[in-house]
Structure formats: C-alpha cells, structure tokens
Amino acid sequence: MEIWYLETSAVNFFMEGHSVDDALATKQLQLNKGREWRLSPITLWEILMTSDEVRREEILYFCQHLFSRELLPSPAELIIPYIRQGMPKVEQAREMKSTSRIADVWRDLVDDRNKTFIIDHKEVRERVKLIQSFTKNVHELIKHGDLVVGSDKAFSGLDGSLSNLVKELPFIQSGEPASSEQLLSYKVALYYIMIVLCAEADFDNEPIKVFWQELGIDSTADRVAYVLRKLPALVHRGPFCVMAYMTISQASGKYPRGVWFDSLHSIYMTYVDRIFTTDGHFQGLRDIIPEPILQQKIHHMDEVELIHHNSNQFGVPNT
Structure with a gap:
C-alpha cells in the first residue's frame, strides 16, 4: 500500500x-x-x-x-x-x-x-507561536552567517556560537573538506537538533524524553555535547538535514512565518x-x-x- x-x-x-x-x-x-x-x-x-x-x-x-x-x-x-x-x-x-x-x-x-x-485552541496557538519564534533566530543565522547563543534561549548555559560548535564535529576536526553551503546546512541542522532533540521544544516530545532518560542526560548543554560526540551524522543526513534544506530554501527575503511547519512537513518526504x-x-x-x-x-x-x-x-x- x-x-x-x-x-x-x-x-x-x-x-x-x-x-x-x-x-x-x-x-x-x-x-x-x-x-x-x-x-x-x-x-x-x-x-x-x-x-x-x-x-x-x-x-x-x-x-x-x-x-x-x-x-x-x-x-x-x-x-x-x-x-x-x-x-x-x-x-x-x-x-x-x-x-x-x-x-x-x-x-x-x-x-x-x-x-x-x-x-x-488558544493555548495551542500560543505554544505554536513560542516554538515558531525560534525559527526567527535561524532565519537571521542564514541571512547573517552566525548566531551567538545567549543565556535567554531555551538551550541556556551553552556558551559560544553555532560556527564553533560545527568546528567541534569529529568529521570537521579530522579535516574533512566542506563547502560554505555544506557548513551552513550543518549549522542549521545543528540549530534544529538543539531545539527539537536537546531542548524538547515540540508538541510530541515523549519519545525524546525517554531517549534522554535512558541515557541519564538531563541538562541541555550535556545533551548538545553528547550529540557532537556520539551523533554527528545527524547534521548531514536524516530528518534534521532535510529540515535544514527546507529552511535554507526559504532564507531569501522576509522571514516566512510558516517555515517551522514547512520544515517539519519536509521530514515526511523520506517516509x-x-x-x-x-x-x-x-x-x-x-x-x-x-x-x-x-x-x-x-x-x-x-x-x-x-x-x-x-x-x-x-x-x-x-x-
């Protein structure tokens, strides 16, 4: 079927x-x-x-x-x-x-x-608006090339920038060549990984909660560190990679309010x-x-x- x-x-x-x-x-x-x-x-x-x-x-x-x-x-x-x-x-x-x-x-x-x-329904709309606000940051990231992660974000406690985090990926540290377009997609994918996987900012986050409970990792910063160390492939293949491509494709011009949902819809192409x-x-x-x-x-x-x-x-x- x-x-x-x-x-x-x-x-x-x-x-x-x-x-x-x-x-x-x-x-x-x-x-x-x-x-x-x-x-x-x-x-x-x-x-x-x-x-x-x-x-x-x-x-x-x-x-x-x-x-x-x-x-x-x-x-x-x-x-x-x-x-x-x-x-x-x-x-x-x-x-x-x-x-x-x-x-x-x-x-x-x-x-x-x-x-x-x-x-x-009012609560649903408010929650969606909160999650969508994160995508404004990633839109600016794509337009301006970098984003400093501050303490007011959902992934508080993490110091540095997405560019520096990308440099910590094992395959980047080993000297694997990457074009500017690839580096941008890595940064956007990593941003979504931080929001969805590490900070659990989604509607249905029960599978993610169970995943981190099994690993015994509670803090968002420790989760990001785990991703960089153990799950680096997530930035260049799989669901987050597709989300990154969808977001990048909408980067020119004014911020598109529907980019969050579009990026989530795009995941289903694989399945x-x-x-x-x-x-x-x-x-x-x-x-x-x-x-x-x-x-x-x-x-x-x-x-x-x-x-x-x-x-x-x-x-x-x-x-």
Missing part, C-alpha cells in the same frame, strides 16, 4: 469545491488503487490552530471522511528510531503509524465522525511515496535538495490532474 501525504495547504486546496461525499468516494477509490491518504500530527496541529471555529470544524470533518484513521508518526517518533538504527543512509522498513496521544484521538474521530477535538502541496516553498526545496528520489516525491497541486469519478449514494465510486 502506497502512502500519499497531503500537507496542510493541499488539504485546504482539495477541500475547496469538494463535498464530504466526494471525500468518501476519493478515499475508497484511492484504497482500491492501493493508495492510503494520510495526515500527520503536524497537519492536525496546523488545522487546530485555525482561529475561526466554524472553519476549523469544517476542515476536521472533511478530513475525517477523506483520510486514513492512522496518522503518520510524529517527528519525534521518526527521529528517535532513526538514531536507534544508527543513523543509516537507508533506514530499515518500519510501520508508519503514530502511537502518540493525538493519533489515538484521531483514530477515535475517524471511527466516530460525530466527535471532534476538545482542546484549548512516504508522495507528498502533495500548494506551497511554493516545497518547489524551492525540490530545486536545492540533492537527492533525486526525494525531489521526485514532491508534487505541487498545480502539476496534478484531478479526475472526477461519479459515485453512488454511499459515496463509493462507480466503476
């Missing part, structure tokens, strides 16, 4: 001009063709940030009819197993199903479409068969990411031909 991933902009695009019956028919048609349309926890968090309550519930209700009851794993659920596998160039196949709390709720909502999320979007930033990512296989997975909705199939009264497409 192929997994097709629609990031948030593609969900909104597909919803326009289509009914719930269309969603049911599309779901069944795609399953018949061996394709499972999936959401991720990131998509749901973005939808839950919608301030217009009526619009938010309309989107959720449509998604309950269109998408699989299984969510893709959260970023943390992808990152930690990747590390445990030894950060390979090619990962061992594993089941792409989230076991997070939001995934449990989503399964319940798809099974009973009369249900919806009961959460504090799905296709990713659909209406966001031009993914086209920019496709232009700079060096892996042809990943480039081919990105499909902008302007490049997709939508074909209408008539369905019966039960939402099942006519053959």
